[in-house]
Amino acid sequence: MNDQLKKARTDQVGSLLRPQNLIDAFLSCGRNELDEAGLEAAQDAAIRQVVEKQRSVGLPVITDGEFRRLNWQVSFSDVDGWDLWQGSWRAFLANPSLISEGEKPGTRGKDAVESYKVPATAKLSLQSNFPLREFRFLRSLTDAPAKAMLMGPDRVAQMCDIAGSAPHYDSTDQFLNDVASIQHRMAGELIEAGCGYVQLDEPSYTGYVDRATLERIAARGENPMHNLARAVAASNAVIAGYEGKACFGLHICRGNRASMWHREGTYDGIAEYLFANLKFDRLLLEYDTARAGGFEPLAHVPKGVTVVLGLITTKDGAVETIDGLLRRIDEASRFIDVDQLAISPQCGFASGISGNLLSEDSQWRKLDVMLETAEKVWGTSH
Secondary structure: OHHHHHOOOEOOOOOOOOOHHHHHHHHHHHOOOOOHHHHHHHHHHHHHHHHHHHHHHOOOOEOOOOOOOOEHHHHHOOEEOOOHHHHHHHHHHHOOOOOOOOOOOOOEOOOHHHHOOEOOOOOOEEOOOHHHHHHHHHHHHOOOOEEEEEEOHHHHHHOEOOOOOOOOOOOHHHHHHHHHHHHHHHHHHHHHOOOOEEEEEOHHHHHHOOHHHHHHHHHOOOOHHHHHHHHHHHHHHHHOOOEOOEEEEEEEOOOOHHHOEOOOOOOHHHHHHHHHHOOOOEEEEEOOOHHHOOOHHHHHOOOOOEEEEEEEOOOOOOOOOHHHHHHHHHHHOOOOOHHHEEEEEOOOOOOEOOOOOOOHHHHHHHHHHHHHHHHHHHOOOO
């Protein structure tokens, strides 16, 4: 099964648009109008429905849509010494649309990593494996291949206020090492529970080609290539020792919150080092706009690694055409064997609970087009 997952021709990053009644349940819980049990019941019902929908359309890999999450980052929320959960609730209740004043969909939004940093209040220790809780319920609903999603360790470290974390941490290296260690345990517990596909979401990597982010790194007196190497080592540390026990994917994008984007820059500047050194089976790469650049960097991907081309945008409801997607896959195959390719949306449909600016109908139509395109290219969508 792991080998089949490694080469699956279609994928979806994880999050799906939440139904309005689930969003309302989160709001009611946050306002103390609904207790935790009531919220969990609403989550369970919504997950049952979205799992059945995914099975009915024929997706080869099932997720819970991230329906228990306020945002994609709370996979690392049940950790003593770093309180992301309460801050996520405050941000959600203050602005349920998650679009700040002055931000517009389809534009470069404010960099949430820079504007919202959380200090460590103690040495990190895992309180509860949030993705494991998600997976156990998902597994109870289906025996189809199911994916668990974790925020990548470098992204976690970018969100930590290291300067405010003394005396517990005095360097990013120390903090990142502890994050990777905790996530290694989380991944192991998921695999032990039967999870066949573990994915790290690591948008931090595009920071090493984004001009504004690079300027901030330089202003701190840091070397971006050193930071990139440190990030790759941390990603690999999460899955070290589990090789062959599950399929491991790593997703890279340039921001997705509320149909906005947060970073620019092509893969060219980091591809040779990044693709050669990551130890993952599948690389899910944003490729829906010119911001990602051309397919030339894919020539650096080693044999045996599947590149999942994120050609389908989640930022608007315009449904891609099969012919257009076929042309893009053909372009990519000039730099990497088509047998190493797969296709997916460029990101989730709802990085935050409010989701992106498209309808559920458009979401499912996009996934249908993805499946049909794969059938034409590889003779299968699985």
